Amino acid sequence: MLLAIDTSTSSIGIAVYDGTTILGETTWISTNRHTTILAKAVKQMFEDIEIDQSRLKGIAAALGPGSFTSLRVGLSFAKGMAIGLEIPVIGIPTFEILAAAQPVNDFPLCVLLQAGRTRLAACFFRQEKERWIPNSEISVHTPESLIEVIHETTNIAGEINVDARTLFRRQNKNMKLASPAMCLRRPGFLAELGWKQLEKGNIPSPADLAPIYLRTKDPMIHETDGKATVSNPQDDPERHF
Numbered sequence: 340m341l342l343a344i345d346t347s348t349s350s351i352g353i354a355v356y357d358g359t360t361i362l363g364e365t366t367w368i369s370t371n372r373h374t375t376i377l378a379k380a381v382k383q384m385f386e387d388i389e390i391d392q393s394r395l396k397g398i399a400a401a402l403g404p405g406s407f408t409s410l411r412v413g414l415s416f417a418k419g420m421a422i423g424l425e426i427p428v429i430g431i432p433t434f435e436i437l438a439a440a441q442p443v444n445d446f447p448l449c450v451l452l453q454a455g456r457t458r459l460a461a462c463f464f465r466q467e468k469e470r471w472i473p474n475s476e477i478s479v480h481t482p483e484s485l486i487e488v489i490h491e492t493t494n495i496a497g498e499i500n501v502d503a504r505t506l507f508r509r510q511n512k513n514m515k516l517a518s519p520a521m522c523l524r525r526p527g528f529l530a531e532l533g534w535k536q537l538e539k540g541n542i543p544s545p546a547d548l549a550p551i552y553l554r555t556k557d558p559m560i561h562e563t564d565g566k567a568t569v570s571n572p573q574d575d576p577e578r579h580f
Contacts, residue, residue, distance in 0.1 A: 340356065341355070341357075341397045341399055341534050342530075343399045343527070344377070344401070344529075345433070345524060346401065346413030348453060349370055349453075350367075350523075351377065352365065352526030353365060353380055356534055358534055361530065362388045363387060364527045365380065366524070377412060381416075381420075392424065395424055397427045398420060398428045399534070399536075399537075401432075401433045402430040402549075404434075404452060404551045404552060407552060410552070417545075421545050428545040429536045431529055432473075432551060434462040434477070436524055437450045437452075438464050439528040439532060440525055441471065441494060441496050441521065443466050443471060446494050446515065447463055447465055447474065447493050447494065448463065448464040450462050450463075451496070454553055459485060460479050461477070462475060462477050477553065479553060482502070486507065490513065493514060496521060498522065499516065499522060
C-alpha cells in the first residue's frame, strides 16, 4: 500500500492506494492549520479503512510549488513517517498531479496554482502517448498577463478563483476552462503517480527530497512583456510561495 500526502497550498489531500484501488481519499481547504490536522487526518483515514499503517510500502508526497510552510509540513511528516516505517518517499511535482486528472486531447494544457497577491504560477503540458508531458518552465502571471500569452485553443485547469474564471471567459475564447470539480487536486492521482515510481524502484533517500518553491517578490520574479519568469529561490521563508 501507499499513502499520498499533498499539502502544497491551502488545498490539502491524503489518499491510500493498494495498486488497484483507492481505499481512502479526502481533500479539504485549510488556511493555517496544516500542522495540527494532517497527522489526525492520516490516523483517522487508516482507522476508517481498518488497515494498519505498518502495511505501507511507500509514501508519495507533493513537492510543490507551493507555500513554504505548507510544503514543509507535508514533506516533514512524510519523511518522518517513512523513516519510522523504513519505507521510501516518492516526490511528485504538484503540477503533474493536476495534469494527471485532465482528459488528454490534442490541445495544450496550462495548469495553474495560486502564487499569492493574485498571481498565478503556470506550467504548460503537451500530449504525448496519451499522457500529459511538461512542456515549459514554470512562469508566474497575473490573470491579465496570462490571457495575453494564450494564442491558441488551450485547456486550463487548476486553482482558478471566481474572479479569474470570469475574466478568462470574457477576455479569451481560446481558454477552455475545466470545471471546478476537474480542477480539484485529488490525492488519488498523486497516489497513482507515486505507485508507478515505486514499482520502478531506484527511489532516492528521503533526505534527498527537496521542495519546489517559487518566490513572488523581486528578485525572484523578472517582468518581461507582461510575463513574470522564475529564477532559483534562496532560503528565505518570507519570499517563498
